[in-house]
Structures are given as structure tokens and as C-alpha cells.
Amino acid sequence: MEFRQLRYFVAIVDHGSLSRAALVLHVAQPALTQQLRQLEEELGAQLLHRSAHGVVSTDAGKIFYEHAQAILKQVADARSAVVQSTTRPSGSVSLGLPHSISGALALPILSAARERYPEITLQLTEEITGSLAEQLKSGRLNLAVLFDDVPLGHFTGTPLVEEDLMFICRAGSAFAPAGPGVRLGDALGSTLILPARQHGVRPLVEQAAASAGLVLGAVLEINSLAILRSALLADLGATLLPVAPLLADIERGAMAAWPVVDPAVTRQVTLCASRNIPLTNAAAAIGKLVREVSEDLCARGAWPGARLRE
Incomplete structure (x- = not known):
């Protein structure tokens, strides 16, 4: 396997066709096709689906693309480290x-x-x-x-x-607490809008609940921050998040935030x-x-x- 074959393959995937990649790389298309064929033969797997409209990565191609990208980046970083000045x-x-x-x-x-x-x-x-x-x-x-x-x-x-997680909801919401803070148990008993479990905030909330012997109640799962914000403004529930992603809405008075206590939740x-x-x-x-x-x-x-x- 040659370094140029990795570069050629990444270019083909990035540009979606052999002809466009050949123009960008300044390589004749038949030569590019030959290098791709040699690469597939060496790996023993088809990397691309070819059609009149271009190319699409196979499952094997998607895996190889990620590794090829990482190798190309590390080579570029090595070159940069050698030539660049520390000052x-x-x-x-x-x-x-x-x-x-x-x-x-x-x-x-x-x-x-x-x-x-x-x-x-x-x-x-x-x-x-x-x-x-x-x-x-x-x-x-x-x-x-x-x-x-x-x-x-x-x-x-x-x-x-x-960073503290705060209880955040629309200003004037039915979910808004009466006091200056929200006990974790009360927060968990509200209708919460949270990301799914693969996101950093959700496992933190679940771990805090388990450590305090509490149970997480009804949850609306939304992975997009923009959609989660819209759901809060529509008063579909409250959330447990750091202030930073919703700070603009809090500062203009569209949302309000309360500290979580007994216990606090931090990351x-x-x-x-x-x-x-x-x-x-x-x-x-x-x-x-x-x-x-x-x-x-x-x-x-x-x-x-x-x-x-x-």
C-alpha cells in the first residue's frame, strides 16, 4: 500500500467521483482508476460503489476512509512539526x-x-x-x-x-419553581427535555439520580440543541443543562435558570x-x-x- 493511494482514495470520496478527483489531483483518470483497483485488490474488499452519477463508499470503504484520513493528518502534522518554529x-x-x-x-x-x-x-x-x-x-x-x-x-x-447543571425552562413556565433553587428530586420529577444517553449531560443526570437514590421521571429525548431550545420555548418541559448553550435566551428574559441543590450536579x-x-x-x-x-x-x-x- 502506497501513501499516494491513500491520498487518491480520500480525494475520490471527498469529491464524489473519479473524474473530479482526477482534475483536483492533476492525475489522469485511467491512472487513478488503476491505483484504486490495486488498493481494493490488496485489501481484498470493494471500497466504492460506482455509477454514472459518481461513487459512494461501501461499508468497508467508510471504515478505510476514516483510517486513511487519520494517517494523512498524522503525516501532515509530522511535516509541520519538523519545519515550524517554536516561537x-x-x-x-x-x-x-x-x-x-x-x-x-x-x-x-x-x-x-x-x-x-x-x-x-x-x-x-x-x-x-x-x-x-x-x-x-x-x-x-x-x-x-x-x-x-x-x-x-x-x-x-x-x-x-x-460546570454546574442548572434547571432551565421558559420564563413564566408552569414548570418554574417557586424558590431560588430546585432540589434534584423535584427537578427529576418534572417533565424533562434531555439529550439521549450517548450525550454527555444525560449519563451525568442519570448517575446523579442513582447516587441520590432518586428516579428520573418523564423525559423527552431531543439530541439537537436547536430543537431542544425550541421545545423549551414552547413550554413542553424543562431541562438540566449548563447555562452556556442557552445564555442568550436567559439574558434576554425568554428563559430562566435556577441552581440545582440537594445535591448539586456538576461536570x-x-x-x-x-x-x-x-x-x-x-x-x-x-x-x-x-x-x-x-x-x-x-x-x-x-x-x-x-x-x-x-
Whole structure:
């Protein structure tokens, strides 16, 4: 198997046809077809379905595509690490952020990176934490912000913040509590709108309920943050989430948030990197920047419900 075959295969999948990939790669289409055929013969599997409208990956092709992408990225990172300066890091860095935290971190990190490191191309990926952990292990991400709902033993970690989950509903809702806080048992007895179990918040809520000897009541499962927000505004229920993803609605008075007590529910937020794949200078610089941005947001009170971890 040759490195160029990986590059050719990824290009074919990305562009959806052999002819478009051949134009981008500046390779004659018959030569590209031959390299693809050799790759399939070596692997003993068909990687693509071909038709008059283009190509589509087979199941084997989808698996191979992920590995090929990771290998190409690691080679690019190795080249970048060799040539870049430690004082002026450059190159591409991929950072993964969970859906429920990107509202707090994404724009501040992008702004700080553009100002501090103009020669670094920062690529942000927004995914559920389980998917981010898998991409980090395979090398498709350089860094990822993860929670304590996934095993972190495969990674090195830099503590960022401890974040409170709050009871949030539409302003004036029938679900709104009478007091300044909400006991966990009362919150769990409400109609809750929560993500499914593969999302970081849901297992945290279930674990907190089990630890307190409580039972989670009726749940509307919505994995899209945008749809969950719409359901809250329609007063279909309340939610247990950090404030950050719904802060704009809370600040304009469309929603309200109450602290959860007896017991409180918190999550640990950690910046992670692979133990097995060394960071480039650029990735290390972005990692340090993420910590600095978190410190600044907490110091200014711009990340409500979050406290810096030492």
C-alpha cells in the first residue's frame, strides 16, 4: 500500500467521483482508476460503489476512509512539526468541542487564536463527546474538550473548569419553581427535555439520580440543541443543562435558570490530547490558549456556572 493511494482514495470520496478527483489531483483518470483497483485488490474488499452519477463508499470503504484520513493528518502534522518554529507556530490544528460547551468557548478561542497565532489554521469540530473521544484516539483530532462521562485514560488532560447543571425552562413556565433553587428530586420529577444517553449531560443526570437514590421521571429525548431550545420555548418541559448553550435566551428574559441543590450536579471539563500521538508546536500552543481563554472567561464572569479547575 502506497501513501499516494491513500491520498487518491480520500480525494475520490471527498469529491464524489473519479473524474473530479482526477482534475483536483492533476492525475489522469485511467491512472487513478488503476491505483484504486490495486488498493481494493490488496485489501481484498470493494471500497466504492460506482455509477454514472459518481461513487459512494461501501461499508468497508467508510471504515478505510476514516483510517486513511487519520494517517494523512498524522503525516501532515509530522511535516509541520519538523519545519515550524517554536516561537512562530504554524500549520493546521483540529480542536473538538462538545455541543453543550461550544457556545461558551468557540468564538473566544477563534478570536484569541486569530490574534495570537495568525499562521495557525484552527479547525473546530462540534460533536457529541463519545465521537470526539474516538476521533482523538484515531488521530483525526489534535485536541478535544471532554467531560468526565467518558473514560479519559487514553488521553493526557489539562483541567479547565467545573460546570454546574442548572434547571432551565421558559420564563413564566408552569414548570418554574417557586424558590431560588430546585432540589434534584423535584427537578427529576418534572417533565424533562434531555439529550439521549450517548450525550454527555444525560449519563451525568442519570448517575446523579442513582447516587441520590432518586428516579428520573418523564423525559423527552431531543439530541439537537436547536430543537431542544425550541421545545423549551414552547413550554413542553424543562431541562438540566449548563447555562452556556442557552445564555442568550436567559439574558434576554425568554428563559430562566435556577441552581440545582440537594445535591448539586456538576461536570468536570478537561482539555485532552492523545497519549500516543505527539502534539505539534501549533497544537501545543492552541492547547495552552484554550486554558488561558477559560481562565479569562471565568475571571470576567463570562462563563456563568463555571469555576476554574486547578
